[in-house]
Amino acid sequence: MLGLNTKDTWLLVIVALMTLFAPFLLNPFPANSSLAQFNAGYPDLMQRFVIFGIFAIGFNILFGLTGYLSFGHAAFLGVGSYAAVWMFKLLGYNVVPAIILSVIVGAVFALLIGFISLRRSGIYFSILTLAFAQMSFALAYSVLTPITNGETGLQVYTSDPQYFQRSGAPDIPHFFGLEMRATETLRMGGWSFDINAGYYLCAAVLLVAFYMAIRLFRSPFGMMLRAVKSNQQRLNYTGLNARPYTLAAFVISGMYAGLAGGLMASMDPLAGAERMQWTASGEVVLMTILGGAGTLIGPVLGAGFIKYFENIFSKINDGVLHGWFGFLPDGIENVLVTVVHPFVGKGWHLTLGLLFMLVVIFLPGGLVEGGQRIGKYVFRRRGRKAGGAEAEAARKQPAE
Amino acid sequence: MTKSRLTRRGVLRTGAAMGGVLATPTLFTGAAWAQDSGFTNAPTGSTVTLGFNVPQTGPYADEGADELRAFELAVEHLNGEGDGGMLQTFSSDALEGGGILGKKVEYVTGDTQTKSDAARASARSMIEKDGAVMISGGSSSGVAVAVQGLCQEAGVIFMAGLTHSNDTTGKDKKANGFRHFFNAYMSAQAMAPVLEGLYGSDRKAYHLTADYTWGWTQQESIQAATEALGWETVNNVLTPLAATDFSSYIAPVLNSGADVLVLNHYGGNMVNSLTNAVQFGLKEATANGKDFQIVVPLYSELMARGAGENIAGIPGSQNWDWKIENQLGDRYKGTNAFVQSFGEKYGFPPSQAAHTCYAQTILYADAVQRAGSFNPCAVAEALEGYEFDGLGNGPTLYRASDHQCFKDVVVVRGKENPENEFDLVEIVEATPAEKVTYDPEHEMFAGGNLGECNPGA
Missing domain, CATH: 3.40.50.2300 (Response regulator)
Structure with missing residues (x-):
C-alpha cells in the first residue's frame, strides 16, 4: 500500500494505531489511584511526544543515514518556532500558514548552515554546527531582541496587527476554527482520557512525516546517503560528489526540525530562545541514539522515552516518595526516601544518564535492538530472521 | 519504484480511513476544558489543587527553594494546621482554616528552571494533568510574563511570585494575572x-x-x-x-x-x-x-x-523585610506572626520572595472565599480594587486597572557589622505607598491591555 512493502506498511499501521490510541495507552492508571502519577496521557506531554518524534525522525535522516552528527539541530527548531509565532502576530491564529512558513524558514536556514558546515566532516562538522547553533541562540537571546523578544520569549499581544484574523475566530491557535487547546475528557469508571485537538493535528503530521521518512529510507537517494555513511572515500573515488546528497539530507532534516518548531509554537504560542540552546541540540542526539540511530521507529521511541522522564520523573518529589513508602516503618521509610531521592525530581537527569549508559553499553542499537532481541527470543523456534535493512543500518558506524 | 494498483478493496479501505479521519473533529464540538462548570479545572471532590511553579535549578534556585517553603506553610495555615501565621492578622476574616470553600488545599510543584519554555511546560502539565486551578510562584519576570500569558489562555488565575519588571503589570499585563510584589x-x-x-x-x-x-x-x-x-x-x-x-x-x-x-x-x-x-x-x-x-x-x-x-x-x-514590624512598628503587623511560624518550621527567617508567595496564596484563598467560587472571573473581581491590611506591608491596594499591589517600599542598606547571618541589612526608611504610586498609563507601563478575564470555558 502507498508504495511500501508489507513490512513497512505494517510499521506505518502500527505507528498510526499507536498515535491514534495514545490518549488511552498513555493513561493506563485510574485518575484517583496513586499510580496516576505515571500517567502521561495529558495533552501537553502527548503533543511533546509527537513533536519531538518528528524532530528526531528528521535528525535521524541526517545522522542515521549519512552519519553526519549535527550538534546544532535545535537552531532549526528555534527558527521554526519564531517563524510560526511571527505568523500568528502578523496574519492571525490559523496554524496552517505558521506551519508552512516554519518549514520554509527551517529549510532556508539549514541550506545556509549546511552549505558552510558540510565542507568538513566528522568532529569538525559537529563543532561547526554547534557553533552556529550557539550563535543563533546568542543572537535570539540578546542581539535580535526586537525580533525574538529575548529572554521573555516571543509571544502574541492583543496590539499585534493580525491582518487576517476574522472577528469570530478563536483567540488562540486554531486549525480553521478548531482550537488546538480544545480537549474532550472521556470519563470511564475511574479512568479519564483527554482527547485533544492539537495532539491529533500533531499526530497526523507525524504520520505524514514518518511515511515520508520511510519512502526516503527505501529510495535510491536513501541508498546514496547510506553509501556516504559507510565509506565516503570510496564514493569519492568512484567519481561521485557526495556534497549535494549530504546537503539535501541536511536541508530535509532541517525542514523536519522547522516543522517540529512550528508545531510547538502552534500548540503553545510562545517561542523562547532556550529551545535553541546546545542542551536542546544534545537532547535530540540522545533521543536518536537511545531509540536506535538509523532505524525508522527508533528516534520516535527515544523521543517518547526522554520526554516521559523529563515530565513524569521530574515531578516525583519527597512528598510523593513518603506517600509510596508510607506503609513501612519510619526508619526504613526515611532510608528508602533518602536513597531514591537523588534519582527522581530534580535528579531525573541522573536516572536518564544511567539508563543511557546501560543502553549504549548493552544495546548499541538502542531500544529498537532491545525490541529485536526480545522478538528473536520469542520467534526463535520459527527461525525467523528479525531486522533486515534496518538492523544493518543500525550496526554501521558513523562516517569518519 | 512505485507500483500504482487501484483495486476495489484498496479504494474502499482508503475511503473508510479518510471518513474516519474527517469525522474526528466532531469529537471536539463540546465544551473544551471546562467540565460542565463553566471554568477550567473546577474542583469537584473534597480537595482543590494549587500549582506552585518555582525555580528549583538555575540562577534563582535559592529564591525558589524559599518560595516553596512559604507555599507549604501557607497551605498548612489554610488547612487549619500550625499556628495560622498571617491569617491571624489579615484584615479579612473570610478564611477560617477549613481549606478554601470547605475544600482541603493540596498542591503540586514544578521547576521553572528560570526558562520561559520550561516554566510554561511545567505550568501546562500542572493545569492539564494535575488540575491546578491557580498557578503561583516564580522568581524571574521573563518567566512570570510567559506563565501569565499561559494562564490567561488556559483560564486559570496566575498569582505572580517574585517579579519586579514593570512589564508584568504594564506592557504584558493580563486579566487573569495578579502581582503582589512591587516593581522597578x-x-x-x-x-x-x-x-x-x-x-x-x-x-x-x-x-x-x-x-x-x-x-x-x-x-x-x-x-x-x-x-x-x-x-x-x-x-x-x-x-x-x-x-x-x-x-x-x-x-x-x-x-x-x-x-x-x-x-x-x-x-x-x-x-x-x-x-x-x-x-x-x-x-x-x-x-x-x-x-x-x-x-x-x-x-x-x-x-x-x-x-x-x-x-x-x-x-x-x-518589597518587605522580616525585621520591619520590630523596627518601624505596628503599621507592618503580620510580619512577626509570619516570621514566627516560618522560623518555627524551618529555623530561619523568611526572605521577601517567601513573603510575597505566602501573601499571594492567602490573598487568592481569601478572594475565592469572598467570591464564593473558584471561577477565575469571580476571583479576579474579588481581588480588583481590594484593600487589605495585616499581611506585613501595611495598608495595601490591589489596583483594578493593572492588577498591581500598591504598598510601602522598604529602602535598605547592607549592615556594616552584622550580628548574625540573617541580620545582614538595615532598614533605612519605608517610603509610603503614595510616593511610589503612578498612573496606569505612565509611559513606562503604557502599551498593555488587560483584556477580558478568561474562565477557560
Whole structure:
C-alpha cells in the first residue's frame, strides 16, 4: 500500500494505531489511584511526544543515514518556532500558514548552515554546527531582541496587527476554527482520557512525516546517503560528489526540525530562545541514539522515552516518595526516601544518564535492538530472521 | 519504484480511513476544558489543587527553594494546621482554616528552571494533568510574563511570585494575572531621595544590567529617577542572565569616568557581579574626587547572605523585610506572626520572595472565599480594587486597572557589622505607598491591555 512493502506498511499501521490510541495507552492508571502519577496521557506531554518524534525522525535522516552528527539541530527548531509565532502576530491564529512558513524558514536556514558546515566532516562538522547553533541562540537571546523578544520569549499581544484574523475566530491557535487547546475528557469508571485537538493535528503530521521518512529510507537517494555513511572515500573515488546528497539530507532534516518548531509554537504560542540552546541540540542526539540511530521507529521511541522522564520523573518529589513508602516503618521509610531521592525530581537527569549508559553499553542499537532481541527470543523456534535493512543500518558506524 | 494498483478493496479501505479521519473533529464540538462548570479545572471532590511553579535549578534556585517553603506553610495555615501565621492578622476574616470553600488545599510543584519554555511546560502539565486551578510562584519576570500569558489562555488565575519588571503589570499585563510584589519603577522612586541624601546630586552612574525584561525596565526606571536628581548616566552594559563571571564587565568601569556603579542584577547574578566589583577594589576606589559607590536597586536577604561582607553599606530596595514590624512598628503587623511560624518550621527567617508567595496564596484563598467560587472571573473581581491590611506591608491596594499591589517600599542598606547571618541589612526608611504610586498609563507601563478575564470555558 502507498508504495511500501508489507513490512513497512505494517510499521506505518502500527505507528498510526499507536498515535491514534495514545490518549488511552498513555493513561493506563485510574485518575484517583496513586499510580496516576505515571500517567502521561495529558495533552501537553502527548503533543511533546509527537513533536519531538518528528524532530528526531528528521535528525535521524541526517545522522542515521549519512552519519553526519549535527550538534546544532535545535537552531532549526528555534527558527521554526519564531517563524510560526511571527505568523500568528502578523496574519492571525490559523496554524496552517505558521506551519508552512516554519518549514520554509527551517529549510532556508539549514541550506545556509549546511552549505558552510558540510565542507568538513566528522568532529569538525559537529563543532561547526554547534557553533552556529550557539550563535543563533546568542543572537535570539540578546542581539535580535526586537525580533525574538529575548529572554521573555516571543509571544502574541492583543496590539499585534493580525491582518487576517476574522472577528469570530478563536483567540488562540486554531486549525480553521478548531482550537488546538480544545480537549474532550472521556470519563470511564475511574479512568479519564483527554482527547485533544492539537495532539491529533500533531499526530497526523507525524504520520505524514514518518511515511515520508520511510519512502526516503527505501529510495535510491536513501541508498546514496547510506553509501556516504559507510565509506565516503570510496564514493569519492568512484567519481561521485557526495556534497549535494549530504546537503539535501541536511536541508530535509532541517525542514523536519522547522516543522517540529512550528508545531510547538502552534500548540503553545510562545517561542523562547532556550529551545535553541546546545542542551536542546544534545537532547535530540540522545533521543536518536537511545531509540536506535538509523532505524525508522527508533528516534520516535527515544523521543517518547526522554520526554516521559523529563515530565513524569521530574515531578516525583519527597512528598510523593513518603506517600509510596508510607506503609513501612519510619526508619526504613526515611532510608528508602533518602536513597531514591537523588534519582527522581530534580535528579531525573541522573536516572536518564544511567539508563543511557546501560543502553549504549548493552544495546548499541538502542531500544529498537532491545525490541529485536526480545522478538528473536520469542520467534526463535520459527527461525525467523528479525531486522533486515534496518538492523544493518543500525550496526554501521558513523562516517569518519 | 512505485507500483500504482487501484483495486476495489484498496479504494474502499482508503475511503473508510479518510471518513474516519474527517469525522474526528466532531469529537471536539463540546465544551473544551471546562467540565460542565463553566471554568477550567473546577474542583469537584473534597480537595482543590494549587500549582506552585518555582525555580528549583538555575540562577534563582535559592529564591525558589524559599518560595516553596512559604507555599507549604501557607497551605498548612489554610488547612487549619500550625499556628495560622498571617491569617491571624489579615484584615479579612473570610478564611477560617477549613481549606478554601470547605475544600482541603493540596498542591503540586514544578521547576521553572528560570526558562520561559520550561516554566510554561511545567505550568501546562500542572493545569492539564494535575488540575491546578491557580498557578503561583516564580522568581524571574521573563518567566512570570510567559506563565501569565499561559494562564490567561488556559483560564486559570496566575498569582505572580517574585517579579519586579514593570512589564508584568504594564506592557504584558493580563486579566487573569495578579502581582503582589512591587516593581522597578517603585524601587527607583523610593530610592532616588535616599541616593540623593547619601551621595549628593552630582554623580556619574555606570549601569550593568541583566539582559531581559526585568533588567531593562529596572535600568530604565533607575536611570530616569537618578537623572531627575541631576545624575549623569555614563554607560549601560547588558550582561547575559546566564553569566557567572562579571570581571570583564567590571574592568572597564574604573576608567569610564563614572563614580557610581548601579548593578541591575538579581539573585546569583548580583552575588557574582558584586563580588567581582569588590575584588576589583571598587569600594575603596575614588573617582572624580569622590568615593566610588555601588548601588543595587533590588535587594534581598538571600542575596545579602550570598554576597557576605561585600554587601556592607550598599543601598537597595525591598518589597518587605522580616525585621520591619520590630523596627518601624505596628503599621507592618503580620510580619512577626509570619516570621514566627516560618522560623518555627524551618529555623530561619523568611526572605521577601517567601513573603510575597505566602501573601499571594492567602490573598487568592481569601478572594475565592469572598467570591464564593473558584471561577477565575469571580476571583479576579474579588481581588480588583481590594484593600487589605495585616499581611506585613501595611495598608495595601490591589489596583483594578493593572492588577498591581500598591504598598510601602522598604529602602535598605547592607549592615556594616552584622550580628548574625540573617541580620545582614538595615532598614533605612519605608517610603509610603503614595510616593511610589503612578498612573496606569505612565509611559513606562503604557502599551498593555488587560483584556477580558478568561474562565477557560
